Amino acid sequence: MAQVNGRTVPIPESISxxxxxxxLGVNACRMAVEVNGELIDQNRFGEAIINDQCTVEIITLAGGG
Structure with a gap:
């Protein structure tokens, strides 16, 4: 289980x-992801691996006025 945005989420042993x-069904094209306090470049989302010991924060950006 990993912590994602403060919730416990079941994940495989390792996952990108x-x-x-x-x-999670997140399909925002503008987002930031932090893993264990480290901001991950969006170009590395396919190769950056997390495991069940990680704490992940996903922040999606919304436009509007």
């Missing part, structure tokens, strides 16, 4: 951020 986005 891109796979986690798909599992």
């Amino acid at each position: 951020i891109e796979q986690l986005k798909e599992q």
Whole structure:
């Protein structure tokens, strides 16, 4: 189980951020992801691996006025 935005989320032993986005149904194109306090570049979402010991914060950006 990983902590994602303060919630316990079941994940496989290891998963990429891109796979986690798909599992959670997050399809925002403008977002920031922090893993264990480290901001992950969006270009690395497919290769950055998290595990059940990670704390993940996903922040989606919304436009409007």
